[in-house]
Amino acid sequence: MTELVEFSLGALVLLPLLAAAVVMLIGHTARRVLGVVTAVVTAGFTVPVVATVADGDAPELVLGGFTAPLGITLRGDGLAAVFLAGTALIAVVLTVFAALVPAATGEHLTPSGWRPGHPGFWPLWLGCWAGLNGVYVSGDLFNLYVGLELVGLTAVALVALGGRKSWDPALRYLFIAVLGSLLFLTGVGLLAAVTGTLDIAQARAVLEEVEDPTAGLLALSLMTVGLGMKIALVPMHRWLVPAHSAAPAVVSPILSGLVIKAGLVILLRVWLWAVPLVAEAIWLAWLLGALGAIAVLVGSVLALRQDRLKPLVAYSTIAQIGYWFLAFPLLVTEHDDAGAAPGAYSAIVALAVGHMVAKGGLFAAAGYLKLRFGTDEIARLRGAGAQYPALILAMGACAVGLIGLPVSLGFAGKWQLATAAVGAQQWWVVVVIAAGTLLAAGYLLRGIAPLLLQAPQESDHQLPDTGDETAPAAAGSKTRAEGAGELLILLLGVATIGTGFLGSWIYDLLGVGLW
Amino acid sequence: MVNDLLPLILVLLSVSVAVVIFPLPEQAARLRSTVNIAGAVTKVVLVMLLVPVVVAEGARPEFSIPFLPTGDGEAIPLVLRVDPLALFFAGLSALLWLLTTIYAIGYLKGKPNRSRFFGFFSLCVAATVGLSFSGNLITFLVFYELLTLVTYPLVAHWGDEKSLQAAKLYMRYALGGGVAVLIGVVWLTMEAGPVDFAEGGAADVAELAATSPGLAALIFVLLIGGLGVKSALVPLHSWLPAAMVAPAPVSALLHAVAVVKAGVFGIVRVVDDVYGIEVAWELGVLTPLLVIASFTVIYGSYQALRQSEIKKRLAFSTVSQVSYVVLGVTMFSMAATAGGVVHLVHQGIMKITLFFCAGLFAEAMGAHKISELRGAGRRMPWTSVAFTIGAFGMIGLPPTAGFISKWQLGLGALESPHPWVLAVLVVSSLLNAAYFLPVVWLIWFGETPDPETDDDAAGGTKVREPAMLLVPAVCTAVITVGVGVAASLTFAPLEIARFIAEGVFS
Amino acid sequence: MSLVADILAALLILAGTFFFTVGTLGLIRFPDVRSRLHALTKADNLGLGLVLAGAALWLGDWAIAGLMLLCWIFALAGASVSAHVIAGLEADHASEREPVHSVDPGEEQKNQESTTTPREGDQP
Amino acid sequence: MISPVDLALGAAVLLVAGLSLVPRSRLVVTMGFLALGVLVTMVWLRLDSLDVALAEAGIGTGLLSGLMVWLAVRSPEPPGAGGMEPSPRLPWLRPAVGVVCGAVLTVVTAAVWLRVEDRLPAWGGPVEEQLPDTGVEHGITGVLLAFRAYDTLLESAILMLTAAAVMALSSTNLHQAAAPMPPVPLALPWATRLLVPALVLLGLWLLFAGSRDSGGAFQSGAVLAAALILMRTSHIDLRGLSTYLLRPALVVGVVVFILAGLVGPMLGLPWLSWDPDWAFAAVLTVEVLLTTGIAAGLYMLFLTLENPEGVR
Amino acid sequence: MLELGFDAITWYLVISTAVLMFGMVRLLLVRDLVARLVALDVTGLGVLLMLVALAARSSDETGAQAAETGAAGPDAVLQALVITGLVIAVAFTGLGAVLIRRIEGAKDTEGSDSGEESPSTAGERDRDD
Structure with a gap:
C-alpha cells in the first residue's frame, strides 16, 4: 500500500505536467478529451493519499532516493490532504465545464478577428494544477518557491487569455505575483543561511536551538509580505479585482478558488512548520489580524457598491481573505498554551476550503451568465433567472457557503473561529465575524436577488436604459452541452452544502502531521 | 430500532418532495399537486404513528451525526430527537401543511413560477419539522437559519418592487436575529460545553448560572433577542406586517405556523429545556421578558385596531397572539406553561382559518379593505361562517379552542407570582373583541351595498366560492371548535400540553 | 617571472586602458554616428588587444596566450560586423531623416556590442 | 579587509542599477540593464562561481537584454510614459517616501546579515559522497x-x-x-x-x-x-x-x-x-x-x- | 585562490539587499511598463546576487567547518538554485515583454491620436530607425 501512496504523491504533480506538455502538440478537440481524462486520473490519485492520512499516518516520498538536506521530500500530511481533495473536486468540475463549454476558456485571435474559446487554456490550466499540487505536498522551501512561481506565471497567462481588455490586468498581476515570489525567495535564502538546510522539518529543528530569533523573524516577515502580495491581503489587493473580473469565464473560479490557496498553504507551512513561534512574532500576527479585519470590512463595503456581477464576486474574495488572516492572532496565542482549542488553525482551513468550493461555483455561474448575456451588469441581468433556474439555485447555494449560513463549510469555519475567539477572550473577532456575515448577506443578496425575481411584463417602472425589461435575449438557444455545463455548476452548489457535514472529519484529518 | 430513523425520514420527506418538484415544468400541475398532497398525507400519518409511542410509552427516538469539531477531539453532533414538545409542534405544522397545500394549489392555479413556489414551500416545512425535532442548540440554530433562507423566496414570490422590499426587510431582520443567536450559542458552548435539550434544563447550564449569573443572563438576553425577531416581540416586529405582501398561502402558513411559531418554539426551548424554568427564575430574567410579552400583547391588539386592511389587521393580531405563548411560558406556573404551550397550537389553527378566509375574500370578491366586506355574509356564506368561528376563537368565546387556552392562562396567572397578568389577558380579550366584532357585524348585518356605488352588479347575489379554497378553511374552523369541545380527550392538545408542563416542572 | 615581464605587462595593460578611455571620450564628443563608430571600433579594439596581451604576459603561459588571441579575434569579428551593420542602417535612413534636423545627441545611439566599461554619462 | 576590487565592483553595481532604474527614457533603462548584467557576471566570477557567471552571461545578459532592447526599440514611449506616478498634490512625496522606506528596509536587512552567525550548509559532505x-x-x-x-x-x-x-x-x-x-x-x-x-x-x-x-x-x-x-x-x-x-x-x-x-x-x-x-x-x-x-x-x-x- | 576576506561576502550581501530594495521601491512607484519590467528584473538580480554570496561563503572557509564539510569550491546546491532562479527570471521577463507589446500594440490602435509624427508603431514591416 505504501508503494501506491508514495507513487501517487509524485504522480499528483508529474502527471498533469506530462499531460500539459503532451496537450500542446494535439488539436483542439483532442485537447479537451485529454484534459478531462487527466483531470479524472489526477483526482483518482488523491484518493489513496487522503485515505492514508485519514487513518492516521502521513506518507512521505524521498525523491530520487537522496535524503533530506540534499534531496527533496514530498510530505502528504493533513493540510496537504485536505487541500488536495478540495482542489481535485473543483478542478474536475471546472475541467469538464471547460470541455463542455469551450467558449468559456477565453478569446483567441485568428487572422479574421477574435473568436470565442481559446485552445491555449489547456496546457496552462494543467500546468497550474500541477503547480498547485506541487505546492501542497512539497516539504522543501526552494521547491515551494518554484511551485509558487509555476502557479503564478500560469495564472497570469490564464488571465491574459481573456482577450484585449485582460492584458493590462494580467501584466499588473504579473508584477505583483513575481515581486511576491522574489520576497519569498529572499526569506528562503535567509533561512537557508541561518539553518544550513532547505528542508522544512530540519529548518524547524535547527531554528529551535538558535537562541537569536531576529533572523528567523526577518525571514518570517519577508515571507509573510511576499505571500500577502500573492494572496492579495488588503494593502496589496488592488491587482485582484481587475484581474479576476477580466479573466475568462472558467478562469476566474480557478483564480479565486484555487490559485490564492497556494499562497495560503505556504503561509501556514511557514508559520506553523518552518519558523518556531517566538514571542516577537506576536506583533506580526496581530498586524495580520488587524489587516484581516480591515479586509473583511473594506471588501464587503466595496462589494456593496459594485454594479457589475464579476467585480462584486471578486471583492467578496477580498473580504473572505480577510477572515483567514483574522484567525492569525488566535493562532499565535493558542500556540503557547497547547491546551486551548487549536480551533483557529482548523478554522482557517475550513474557511479556505469552503471558500474554494463556494467561490468556484459562484464565479463559474457569474462567468457563464456573462457569456450567455454578453454583460454582467446586474441592472441588465434582471430576470435572467427565468431561463436558468438551476444556475440561480447553484448561485444561491454558493452564496449560503460564502455568507457562512449553516450546513456549509463556511459555517463550520466561522463556528470554529468564533469558538476559538471566545476561548481566547478576543471579542473583537466575534464582532468582525458578525459584521462580515451581515455585509456578505447584503452584497450577495444585491447580486443574486434581481436575477431570481422577474417582475411580470406589466411591471410599471421602466429600466433606466431603453433595454426592454424582459430578460435580455440570451445569445442563441441553449445547446445541450451548455445545459450540462449548468448542471455542473449546480453540482458545485450542492457540494458547498454537502461539504458542510465534513467539518469534524476535516478537523481530525488536520491533526495528522501537525508540528 | 426503526423509530430512530423516523425523525430523519420526516425531515427528508419534504426535502425529497422539493427535489422532485423543482425541476418540474410549469404546466405539469397535476403531477405536482399529487406529489405535494401525497407528501403531506404521509407526513401527517407518520406523525400520528409517533404520538402513542412518544407520549404513552415515553420513548425518545433519536438520530445524530457528528457535525462540528470541538477542541478536545469529539464532535458536536447534529441531533434529531422526538420529545412531546417537538411532536406537538411537528404535528401542528404537518396537519396545517396538508391543508395549506390544498389551499395553495387552488389559490395559485394559472399563476407563474409555481414549481419554484412549491419547491421552496416544502423546503420550508422541512426546515420547520427539522427545527421542532432538533435535539441540541446547534441543530436548532442550523434549521433556524435554514428557515430564514428558504422563506425569503416565498415572501418575494410575486417579484414586484413591493415584495422585493418586504423580503429584503424580512431578510435583514431574520439574519440579524440569526447572527445574535449564533453568538449566543457560541458563547454558551464555550462557557458550558455543547448544550443538549433536556427536560428541566441542561445540567451544565445550571452550574454556569450558579457560578456566573451575570454571564448566563447576558447569554440568555442574546438568545432571546435573536429568537424574539422571529416571534415578533415588539421592538423587532415591523417585518411581519410588511411581509403581508406575500401570496395568501404564504402568509397563512408562514405567519400562522412556520416562521412565527419557530421563534416562539425557540423561546420555549431556551426557557424550559436549556436553562430550565427554576434556573431562569432565579436569574430573574423571566420577569422582564414577561413585561415585554405583555406590552406586545397590548400593543399588537391596539395596532390591529387601527388597521383598515384585513391582512394587516390579522398580522398585528398575530403579533399580539404569539406573545400569549411567551406570556404563559414566563409566568413560572405549571398551568400557565400548559396554557402557553397549548395556545401555540390553538392560535395556529385559528389564525390559519382567518388567513384562509381573508384569501378567499380577496380572491372571490376582491375585497382587501375591511369596508369592502359589507354584506359578505349573504354572498359568501360558508367563508363568513368560518371567519366568524375564527374571530370568536381569537376573542376567546367558550366553544372555541381560544377559550380553552385563555382560560388555562387565566388559571396560571392566578397561581403564579404575577396576578396582574390576568388584567392584561382581560384587556387584550376586550381589544380583540373591539377589532374583530365590527368586522363580523359588517359581514352579517352590513346593509347590502346600494347598487350605484358598488359597480359589482351582482349586488346581493351569491359569489362562487372555489371549493379548493373553501374546504381547508371550513376544516380548520371545524377543528377549532372540535379542539375546544373535546379538550379533555386523552390525546387532545391540552392533555399533551399538561404532560409537557409537568415535565418542565419536574 | 622576472621583474621586467611584470613591468612590461603592467605597461601594456595601462596602455590598453588609456585607449579605452580615449575611445569612450570619442563616443561622447563626436557629433554623428559614423565618427563615433570610427572612434569606438578603432580605439576600443586596440585597447582590448593590449589588455589581453598584458594579461597573457602577466600569467606567462603560452596556452592562455593562445586563448587570449582567439578571444581577441572573435571580438574583432563581432565589432567589425556590428559596426558595418550600424553604418549600413544609418546610411539607409539618412535619406529619411529631415536634413534641417541638427544632429542632436538625442539621436539614440545604439551599440549592440556592450562595451565592458560602464558608461556613466549616457544620454537620456 | 575587503579588497578594493570588491569595493569598486559593489559600488559599480549599485551605480549601474541606479542607471537602469531612475532615467525616464526606455532606451537608457534597457542599456543600463544590459550593463548591469555584465557587471553582475563579473561579480559572480569574483565570487568564484563560474557556472552561474556563464549562465548569467548567456541567459541573463545576452538573451534578456536582447529581449529588452527589442522591446524598447519596437515600442517607444507611449505619450505620458516614463517618470513616477505623479501624485496630484506633492510630486516629490512618493519618491521621498519610497526612498525613505527603501533605505530603512536595507539598513534592517543589512543589520541582520551582519549579526547573523550563520552555519555552513549541511549538504557539503553528502554531495561529495553521493556524487x-x-x-x-x-x-x-x-x-x-x-x-x-x-x-x-x-x-x-x-x-x-x-x-x-x-x-x-x-x-x-x-x-x-x-x-x-x-x-x-x-x-x-x-x-x-x-x-x-x-x-x-x-x-x-x-x-x-x-x-x-x-x-x-x-x-x-x-x-x-x-x-x-x-x-x-x-x-x-x-x-x-x-x-x-x-x-x-x-x-x-x-x-x-x-x-x-x-x-x-x-x-x-x-x-x-x-x-x-x-x-x-x-x-x-x-x-x-x-x-x-x-x-x-x-x-x-x-x-x-x-x-x-x-x-x- | 582568491583572497576573499569573509567580510567581502557580507559586503556583497549588503549590496544585493540594496539592489533588491532599490528595485522593489522603484517597481512599486514607477508607471512606465518597461521601466517596471526592468525594475522587476533588477530585483530578481538582487535576490540571485544574495544567493550566490551565500554560496560563496563555503568556498574559502578556512575554519574547521570547511574541513569537515570538505567543500572545495563554492556550495554546489545554492549555485544550482541560482541557475534555476535565472531561468525563471527569463521566463517571467519574456511573458512580461510580450504582454507589454500586446498592450501597447492595442493601446496604439485605440489611442491612435497622434497620426503621423509619432514614429510608426507596431507593424513588423516598419523600418528599424
Whole structure:
C-alpha cells in the first residue's frame, strides 16, 4: 500500500505536467478529451493519499532516493490532504465545464478577428494544477518557491487569455505575483543561511536551538509580505479585482478558488512548520489580524457598491481573505498554551476550503451568465433567472457557503473561529465575524436577488436604459452541452452544502502531521 | 430500532418532495399537486404513528451525526430527537401543511413560477419539522437559519418592487436575529460545553448560572433577542406586517405556523429545556421578558385596531397572539406553561382559518379593505361562517379552542407570582373583541351595498366560492371548535400540553 | 617571472586602458554616428588587444596566450560586423531623416556590442 | 579587509542599477540593464562561481537584454510614459517616501546579515559522497539533474508553459514567425553564416562539458537560442523549423524528463531516481533534450514579441 | 585562490539587499511598463546576487567547518538554485515583454491620436530607425 501512496504523491504533480506538455502538440478537440481524462486520473490519485492520512499516518516520498538536506521530500500530511481533495473536486468540475463549454476558456485571435474559446487554456490550466499540487505536498522551501512561481506565471497567462481588455490586468498581476515570489525567495535564502538546510522539518529543528530569533523573524516577515502580495491581503489587493473580473469565464473560479490557496498553504507551512513561534512574532500576527479585519470590512463595503456581477464576486474574495488572516492572532496565542482549542488553525482551513468550493461555483455561474448575456451588469441581468433556474439555485447555494449560513463549510469555519475567539477572550473577532456575515448577506443578496425575481411584463417602472425589461435575449438557444455545463455548476452548489457535514472529519484529518 | 430513523425520514420527506418538484415544468400541475398532497398525507400519518409511542410509552427516538469539531477531539453532533414538545409542534405544522397545500394549489392555479413556489414551500416545512425535532442548540440554530433562507423566496414570490422590499426587510431582520443567536450559542458552548435539550434544563447550564449569573443572563438576553425577531416581540416586529405582501398561502402558513411559531418554539426551548424554568427564575430574567410579552400583547391588539386592511389587521393580531405563548411560558406556573404551550397550537389553527378566509375574500370578491366586506355574509356564506368561528376563537368565546387556552392562562396567572397578568389577558380579550366584532357585524348585518356605488352588479347575489379554497378553511374552523369541545380527550392538545408542563416542572 | 615581464605587462595593460578611455571620450564628443563608430571600433579594439596581451604576459603561459588571441579575434569579428551593420542602417535612413534636423545627441545611439566599461554619462 | 576590487565592483553595481532604474527614457533603462548584467557576471566570477557567471552571461545578459532592447526599440514611449506616478498634490512625496522606506528596509536587512552567525550548509559532505553514483563528476550538474532533479523539472516546465502562454497570446498559427524581419545590410547574413556553426559547436561543447566541468543544459540552451535568433535576424528562412519543429522541441524536454523519472517507480524506487549503473546515460539524454527545450523556449519568446496583424 | 576576506561576502550581501530594495521601491512607484519590467528584473538580480554570496561563503572557509564539510569550491546546491532562479527570471521577463507589446500594440490602435509624427508603431514591416 505504501508503494501506491508514495507513487501517487509524485504522480499528483508529474502527471498533469506530462499531460500539459503532451496537450500542446494535439488539436483542439483532442485537447479537451485529454484534459478531462487527466483531470479524472489526477483526482483518482488523491484518493489513496487522503485515505492514508485519514487513518492516521502521513506518507512521505524521498525523491530520487537522496535524503533530506540534499534531496527533496514530498510530505502528504493533513493540510496537504485536505487541500488536495478540495482542489481535485473543483478542478474536475471546472475541467469538464471547460470541455463542455469551450467558449468559456477565453478569446483567441485568428487572422479574421477574435473568436470565442481559446485552445491555449489547456496546457496552462494543467500546468497550474500541477503547480498547485506541487505546492501542497512539497516539504522543501526552494521547491515551494518554484511551485509558487509555476502557479503564478500560469495564472497570469490564464488571465491574459481573456482577450484585449485582460492584458493590462494580467501584466499588473504579473508584477505583483513575481515581486511576491522574489520576497519569498529572499526569506528562503535567509533561512537557508541561518539553518544550513532547505528542508522544512530540519529548518524547524535547527531554528529551535538558535537562541537569536531576529533572523528567523526577518525571514518570517519577508515571507509573510511576499505571500500577502500573492494572496492579495488588503494593502496589496488592488491587482485582484481587475484581474479576476477580466479573466475568462472558467478562469476566474480557478483564480479565486484555487490559485490564492497556494499562497495560503505556504503561509501556514511557514508559520506553523518552518519558523518556531517566538514571542516577537506576536506583533506580526496581530498586524495580520488587524489587516484581516480591515479586509473583511473594506471588501464587503466595496462589494456593496459594485454594479457589475464579476467585480462584486471578486471583492467578496477580498473580504473572505480577510477572515483567514483574522484567525492569525488566535493562532499565535493558542500556540503557547497547547491546551486551548487549536480551533483557529482548523478554522482557517475550513474557511479556505469552503471558500474554494463556494467561490468556484459562484464565479463559474457569474462567468457563464456573462457569456450567455454578453454583460454582467446586474441592472441588465434582471430576470435572467427565468431561463436558468438551476444556475440561480447553484448561485444561491454558493452564496449560503460564502455568507457562512449553516450546513456549509463556511459555517463550520466561522463556528470554529468564533469558538476559538471566545476561548481566547478576543471579542473583537466575534464582532468582525458578525459584521462580515451581515455585509456578505447584503452584497450577495444585491447580486443574486434581481436575477431570481422577474417582475411580470406589466411591471410599471421602466429600466433606466431603453433595454426592454424582459430578460435580455440570451445569445442563441441553449445547446445541450451548455445545459450540462449548468448542471455542473449546480453540482458545485450542492457540494458547498454537502461539504458542510465534513467539518469534524476535516478537523481530525488536520491533526495528522501537525508540528 | 426503526423509530430512530423516523425523525430523519420526516425531515427528508419534504426535502425529497422539493427535489422532485423543482425541476418540474410549469404546466405539469397535476403531477405536482399529487406529489405535494401525497407528501403531506404521509407526513401527517407518520406523525400520528409517533404520538402513542412518544407520549404513552415515553420513548425518545433519536438520530445524530457528528457535525462540528470541538477542541478536545469529539464532535458536536447534529441531533434529531422526538420529545412531546417537538411532536406537538411537528404535528401542528404537518396537519396545517396538508391543508395549506390544498389551499395553495387552488389559490395559485394559472399563476407563474409555481414549481419554484412549491419547491421552496416544502423546503420550508422541512426546515420547520427539522427545527421542532432538533435535539441540541446547534441543530436548532442550523434549521433556524435554514428557515430564514428558504422563506425569503416565498415572501418575494410575486417579484414586484413591493415584495422585493418586504423580503429584503424580512431578510435583514431574520439574519440579524440569526447572527445574535449564533453568538449566543457560541458563547454558551464555550462557557458550558455543547448544550443538549433536556427536560428541566441542561445540567451544565445550571452550574454556569450558579457560578456566573451575570454571564448566563447576558447569554440568555442574546438568545432571546435573536429568537424574539422571529416571534415578533415588539421592538423587532415591523417585518411581519410588511411581509403581508406575500401570496395568501404564504402568509397563512408562514405567519400562522412556520416562521412565527419557530421563534416562539425557540423561546420555549431556551426557557424550559436549556436553562430550565427554576434556573431562569432565579436569574430573574423571566420577569422582564414577561413585561415585554405583555406590552406586545397590548400593543399588537391596539395596532390591529387601527388597521383598515384585513391582512394587516390579522398580522398585528398575530403579533399580539404569539406573545400569549411567551406570556404563559414566563409566568413560572405549571398551568400557565400548559396554557402557553397549548395556545401555540390553538392560535395556529385559528389564525390559519382567518388567513384562509381573508384569501378567499380577496380572491372571490376582491375585497382587501375591511369596508369592502359589507354584506359578505349573504354572498359568501360558508367563508363568513368560518371567519366568524375564527374571530370568536381569537376573542376567546367558550366553544372555541381560544377559550380553552385563555382560560388555562387565566388559571396560571392566578397561581403564579404575577396576578396582574390576568388584567392584561382581560384587556387584550376586550381589544380583540373591539377589532374583530365590527368586522363580523359588517359581514352579517352590513346593509347590502346600494347598487350605484358598488359597480359589482351582482349586488346581493351569491359569489362562487372555489371549493379548493373553501374546504381547508371550513376544516380548520371545524377543528377549532372540535379542539375546544373535546379538550379533555386523552390525546387532545391540552392533555399533551399538561404532560409537557409537568415535565418542565419536574 | 622576472621583474621586467611584470613591468612590461603592467605597461601594456595601462596602455590598453588609456585607449579605452580615449575611445569612450570619442563616443561622447563626436557629433554623428559614423565618427563615433570610427572612434569606438578603432580605439576600443586596440585597447582590448593590449589588455589581453598584458594579461597573457602577466600569467606567462603560452596556452592562455593562445586563448587570449582567439578571444581577441572573435571580438574583432563581432565589432567589425556590428559596426558595418550600424553604418549600413544609418546610411539607409539618412535619406529619411529631415536634413534641417541638427544632429542632436538625442539621436539614440545604439551599440549592440556592450562595451565592458560602464558608461556613466549616457544620454537620456 | 575587503579588497578594493570588491569595493569598486559593489559600488559599480549599485551605480549601474541606479542607471537602469531612475532615467525616464526606455532606451537608457534597457542599456543600463544590459550593463548591469555584465557587471553582475563579473561579480559572480569574483565570487568564484563560474557556472552561474556563464549562465548569467548567456541567459541573463545576452538573451534578456536582447529581449529588452527589442522591446524598447519596437515600442517607444507611449505619450505620458516614463517618470513616477505623479501624485496630484506633492510630486516629490512618493519618491521621498519610497526612498525613505527603501533605505530603512536595507539598513534592517543589512543589520541582520551582519549579526547573523550563520552555519555552513549541511549538504557539503553528502554531495561529495553521493556524487559518484549520479554518473556525473561536476557538482552543480549533479545537483541540477540528480539530487534536485524535481526542481529542474518544474523549472523547465515553467519555461515550456511560458512559451505556451506566449504562443497563446499570438495568433494560433504562429504566422508572424514567417513574417520577414526588417532588411539588414549584407554584412550580417555573411557573418552569420560564419558565426552560427561556431556557436552551435560552442553550445554542444558546453553541453557535454557539463558533466565534467562547469557548463550544462541551460548555458548551452542559451547559446543555441542565440544562434537561432541570429539566423532569424539575418533573414535565413526558418519557417520550416518554426511551424513544424518548434512545438515538439519545446515539449520533448519535459516529456522525456518525466518518463525517465517514471522508470524509478517501475523498479520499486521512488520517483526521479537514477540507478547508479545507467545514471550517466539517463542524465545525459535528459540534459540534451532539456537543452533543445530551453533553446526552443527562448527562441519562442523572441519570436512572439511581434504583434500579429489582428492586434494593430 | 582568491583572497576573499569573509567580510567581502557580507559586503556583497549588503549590496544585493540594496539592489533588491532599490528595485522593489522603484517597481512599486514607477508607471512606465518597461521601466517596471526592468525594475522587476533588477530585483530578481538582487535576490540571485544574495544567493550566490551565500554560496560563496563555503568556498574559502578556512575554519574547521570547511574541513569537515570538505567543500572545495563554492556550495554546489545554492549555485544550482541560482541557475534555476535565472531561468525563471527569463521566463517571467519574456511573458512580461510580450504582454507589454500586446498592450501597447492595442493601446496604439485605440489611442491612435497622434497620426503621423509619432514614429510608426507596431507593424513588423516598419523600418528599424
